[in-house]
Amino acid sequence: MTATTTSPAAVGEVPSFDVTLRIRRYDPDAATPEAFWEEFTVSAHGTDRVLDAMHKVKWDLDGSLTFRRSCAHGICGSDAMRINGRNRLACKTLLKDLDPSKPITIEPIKGLPVVKDLVVDMEPFFASYREVMPFLIAGKNAPTKERLQSAEERARFDDTTKCILCAACTTSCPVFWTDGQYFGPAAIVNAHRFIFDSRDEGAAQRLEILNDKEGVWRCRTTFNCTDACPRGIEVTKAIAEVKKAMITRAF
Amino acid sequence: MPEAPAGTLYRGREGMWTWVAHRVTGFLIFFFLLVHVLDTSLVRVDPEAYNAVIGTYKNPIMGLGEAGLVAAIVFHALNGVRVMLVDFWSKGTRYQRQLLWGVIVVFVILMAGFLPVQLGHIFGGE
Amino acid sequence: MQIHQYDVVIVGAGGAGMRAALESSQRTRTAVISKLYPTRSHTGAAQGGMCAALANVEEDNWEWHTFDTVKGGDYLVDQDAAEIMAKEAIDAVLDLEKMGLPFNRTPEGKIDQRRFGGHTRNHGEAAVRRACYAADRTGHMILQTLYQQCVKNDVQFFNEYYVLDLLLDTDLTAAKKPRKGAPVRCSGVVAYDLATGEIHVFHAKSVVLATGGSGKIFKTTSNAHTLTGDGMALALRRGIPLEDMEFFQFHPTGLAGLGILLSEAARGEGGILRNGEGERFMERYAPTIKDLAPRDIVARSMANEVREGRGAGPHKDYVLLDLTHLEPEHIEAKLPDITEFARTYLGIEPFTEPVPVYPTAHYAMGGVPTTISTEVLRSNTDVVQGLFAAGEVACVSVHGSNRLGTNSLLDINVFGRRAGIAAAEYATGADWVEMPQDAAAYVVDELERIRTAPAGEKVGDLRKALQETMDANAQVFRTAESLQRALDVIDDLRARYQSISVQDKGRSFNTDLLEAVELGFLLDLARVVVVGALAREESRGGHFREDFPTRDDEGFMHHTMAYAVATKDGDTAIRLDKKPVTVTRYQPMERKY
Amino acid sequence: MATTSPTLAAPRSPRRSGRGTTRGNLELYGWVFMRVSGALLIVLVFTHLFMNLVVGDGVKAIDFGFVAGKWADPVWQVWDLLILWLAMIHGTNGMRTIINDYATRTGTRLTLTGLLYLAFTVIVVLGTLVIFTFDPCPPGAPADVLASFCTAG
């Protein structure tokens, strides 16, 4: 045989279907930049994700459709967007789970400046992240081999190590939408990851930073962040733990 | 940032809508409290004026308003308890939805106990 | 246009780029240019682990690790480089731990280790637990940890800047090559700021290429959409050779039809491959270590099962990865992410059902040739001064013809670090090299041409044609005919690429334009892969020729060096050359597991 | 190519200078207070509501005499005073949060918070005065509006 290695078809037999995407667009280069809705219809297969449908639009219908993406399997955090009214990763949302009989609305995540179509300016988001000192702060006299840490100590902060900085949480938070000054759940999650790491010695500083008026106390436990997190991190729980740590420290 | 045309409403889930309700009820109660202190102050000014103002509370429309206010307070208070459980109970965040159901059940029970009495008082004739 | 001046410019902010940045930014003024936000780099997708002979859980030493690496690479590995990697592995892991990486722990609190394909005790006796890991998101934790350290050290990033040209002081594509030993120096790079469409020229004493892999030349791949081999293509276009490009690794366990990777750790933790008849077929192909044989062997065995009609599923076109005999808690603890992939993307519950898998294009063993100090080679012996490369873009070569699992995360840390140090040290001692006149002219012209071209060929169409032909003709099994077919298609596509056009004519965030540029890179690289594969008439590691099914040490125990040379018609042709393999201790033997 | 002067541009992602952390635990105390006062208010307010609206004739029964009767007892005086203070601080702090959330323009925000604190002061002072200076049997008032014990005494 020739080397036409079998390229496996989609698993099982899932018929293809048509799906309409209703995408919020914005072109900064237009004469009068204005956001508008545009609809595209493409055909899709059972295992296709929203990202696949968007690629079909970009590659076959309108090359100017602009969005970020990289890994295509929910690990790089590039493509958080508001799909049918909720923040999700386009590459992790299967079309068949969305009721494709109705148009699927796709908008940029909320609360960050829109740059073009679905692309937003991520700088304010990363600035908050950088502010919580998201790095291990450990004593000078490091051991020559690894620092010891028990499996339980390691498990204490496991959940928050999963964060991919996709911003789905922060831009789903009603408090963040109000003025964009709130540190936001993602920054708190990344502070949590170190505050509860037994090897870290910078907890006090981080708690002090998050004790700010734009810090944890602005959280109103609305759980949008927890619902939005594509990594399944219990974000609100992490925030609650940080609050508790601060209270224990203050009293 | 461009002023975009109306986007869709964020489809938050129970947690978000509960927060909205908590905020709205807190807001309402606050203004009622302002008014309530003011009218009660009339007792210091003149008993008859007080009775006249309080009299207006006794008409059915105000009575219904009063019922609404009680509903607001009951919800705000019960949800306040839920918020505190979420804050302080280690499993609170995981069971926040169940807690909300608890809030709703207790709310319904309390209101079921209160409403007939209140309505009875308002419409129950002299 | 803006001009920037830095002692060291690092291109790419994946594991290799950031590891280098941490070293060089402490020593000199350093900038990191990346087309993605650093945390979006594909290092974050790596799952299984990073090997180092820590001997935390069982007896092990770096010499065994070196041997496994050499043997795994089917003896095409440069053994001096492999030795360095295995030796420095231990410190590389400990360094990461000190930076805060949350490794899984043993009951005593030490870094835990697990088994991985091809890693053995005492030269092949049995599988050894050598891979250090953080659940099944080791790469994610490495990337995050390195970025955290960069934040800590205030490393300067230019995010969403695409490097589109490499500035050398000598034209290496010209027919007349510089003499042996003549100095050829690198003076910087030209980058495109995606947000504004502006061109930025970076004048630098040292440039480090760390742009990662090129998996997107294939259709079914575990690689990100952005892994378009930019660094390799830039080097090639400037006359720098590419080494061993015909060796591409196909990872056995991609989700069937999608290519999304399920780490080898699934087998390391006890997962078993079964064919459509339920048979554990690896017992036939690698009786000793079975499912944990190196990837090339497992991938080929799988493809063979399917070809001989023993596949599973309605079309018998995949095999099954069976985890159902393992404890659900164990899977959940050790492999949470990949079980979720199976659930999310295929709707399969791995606790109770076997998962459909098929080989997926995974890793480029080849790349920009470097010395063990990461200096980029312009010939078998001469380096380009001030140019360094590390990570998947480079070929040191520690992976030979087939990379062992976990050795790439190791590679990026060991050689990323070396590149950072080497680049900074070179920059400290070197003078500024004058940049060519009109440094940005080539990039500006090329971009303007594509951006303003009237309706012509579409990026999506050409890329699809390329990827399909590569999957069909240059994947796990190759023959002279299939490769020739692929080459014909590629030549045709390269011709059509001349009339490429894009729909987005804007300046800000024009991803349409950049995809067109990346397609150009893919076409150039695919051609090198196929030309190299055609010439290599033997089977070795990741390169399997059905018409030459055995290894031929007489004829082909050498690296391939592919050069782009200018032709009269203004195009380029690929010229192949050989480079000897460095052998220190291990003479080639038959590779049996 | 146009020769531009070689400007050395700053990178696009400079580190943000920081928000200027508000030192002190003010927000923390506010947060804790919301919860403590909330917990107390449940008992206080529910009893209050129960006494006023449910027991006996409910809202219909409220008149000067009713209030006077209640406040003759120091327990209810303190009770209502606590409600007043706790609820006003709780409510004002809550309102402050709401204003901070939605009034993003500094001017608007300052005006609204100003008004809020003014309302707070007025109401709390007024309420406190009323409760403490309250005379259940003001001289000269018609006897029929007064509580029964006034005539008795």
Ligand SMILES: Cc1cc2nc3c(=O)[nH]c(=O)nc-3n(C[C@H](O)[C@H](O)[C@H](O)COP(=O)(O)OP(=O)(O)OC[C@H]3O[C@@H](n4cnc5c(N)ncnc54)[C@H](O)[C@@H]3O)c2cc1C
């Ligand atoms: C799914 C998957 C799982 C893997 N699992 C393992 C494993 O378990 N163990 C293991 O050892 N290896 C594993 N690997 C391999 C390993 O992860 C990669 O080889 C390695 O991470 C590559 O790192 P890098 O730094 O070279 O490149 P990358 O991390 O890919 O980074 C490339 C960087 O270059 C930048 N860049 C690219 N082009 C340009 C340009 N033109 N201009 C500017 N910047 C540019 C990008 O923005 C990015 O920052 C896995 C790979 C994949 C795909």
Ligand code: HEM
């Ligand atoms: C009856 C018992 C009450 C309880 C248990 C209670 C509980 C709470 C709690 C826990 C919060 C904080 C919510 C958060 O941080 O997310 C809160 C907020 C608030 N409360 Fe109350 N409360 C009560 C009564 C009142 C009263 C009487 C008022 C009005 C004067 C009031 C007005 C508010 C306001 C305005 C907020 C702010 C809402 C927001 O920021 O979203 N509450 N309440």
Ligand code: SF4
């Ligand atoms: S916490 Fe979750 S939603 Fe938020 S940035 Fe991290 S991964 Fe994204």
Ligand code: F3S
């Ligand atoms: S959505 Fe916002 S309010 Fe708190 S629980 Fe999450 S941060």
Ligand code: FES
């Ligand atoms: S593309 Fe990487 S998370 Fe979706």
